[in-house]
Amino acid sequence: DGGITQSPKYLFRKEGQNVTLSCEQNLNHDAMYWYRQDPGQGLRLIYYSQIVNDFQKGDIAEGYSVSREKKESFPLTVTSAQKNPTAFYLCASSIGSLDTQYFGPGTRLTVL
Amino acid sequence: KQEVTQIPAALSVPEGENLVLNCSFTDSAIYNLQWFRQDPGKGLTSLLLIQSSQREQTSGRLNASLDKSSGRSTLYIAASQPGDSATYLCAAPDSNYQLIWGAGTKLIIKP
Numbered sequence: 001d002g003g004i005t006q007s008p009k010y011l012f013r014k015e016g017q018n019v020t021l022s023c024e025q026n027l028n029h030d031a032m033y034w035y036r037q038d039p040g041q042g043l044r045l046i047y048y049s050q051i052v053n054d055f056q057k058g059d060i061a062e063g064y065s066v067s068r069e070k071k072e073s074f075p076l077t078v079t080s081a082q083k084n085p086t087a088f089y090l091c092a093s094s095i096g097s098l099d100t101q102y103f104g105p106g107t108r109l110t111v112l
Numbered sequence: 113k114q115e116v117t118q119i120p121a122a123l124s125v126p127e128g129e130n131l132v133l134n135c136s137f138t139d140s141a142i143y144n145l146q147w148f149r150q151d152p153g154k155g156l157t158s159l160l161l162i163q164s165s166q167r168e169q170t171s172g173r174l175n176a177s178l179d180k181s182s183g184r185s186t187l188y189i190a191a192s193q194p195g196d197s198a199t200y201l202c203a204a205p206d207s208n209y210q211l212i213w214g215a216g217t218k219l220i221i222k223p
Contacts, residue, residue, distance in 0.1 A: 042116070042201070042213030058210065090155055097209035098143050103155035
């Protein structure tokens with residue numbers, strides 16, 4: 001089965017902790033993305049990567065970090081510098097920047 | 113800067129009706145426009161991608177139209193079913209090729 005997986009499905013973080021969200025794809029896509037979704041709002045882009053070992057900041061990158069060491073993997077770290085991290089996080093991939101994006105099932109992060 | 117708006121935020125219709133969802137964008141120089149569906153607590157599923165050179169794109173009971181001059185796209189759903197209940201989102205790329213998203217329309221189909 002080809003697709004995108006995200007883990008964990010639910011994640012709880014204490015104040016001051018860093019947490020890492022996993023995103024893996026076996027679609028052989030070059031481009032990968034991380035979005036944040038808050039209730040009643042559209043998706044907002046955190047980071048994106050068009051090729052291995054390269055990534056760019058999106059609109060709300062502050063307090064987040066990523067790596068792209070392998071084509072199939074694009075993990076997102078939510079650092080303690082992110083003041084309001086409670087949200088639904090979605091990972092996506094596409095063949096190229098203007099192609100259809102395919103999404104994972106999401107990770108819901110809650111700060112305790 | 114591209115902005116994408118979806119009105120209304122929520123819509124409830126009886127089963128069997130045909131319906132239209134709206135998506136407006138401010139920059140008519142778009143490359144394409146995409147429609148997605150999202151079920152509660154789930155990821156997004158791509159429905160249709162309509163290129164800037166196209167006027168319409170169809171998939172089953174779904175038909176998306178694009179009018180760049182008016183900055184508008186519509187998603188037409190024929191013979192609606194309760195299983196069509198979901199939030200529908202549209203998105204268009206900005207000048208950096210990154211998608212700008214509408215907030216979505218929550219659709220409820222009443223049996």
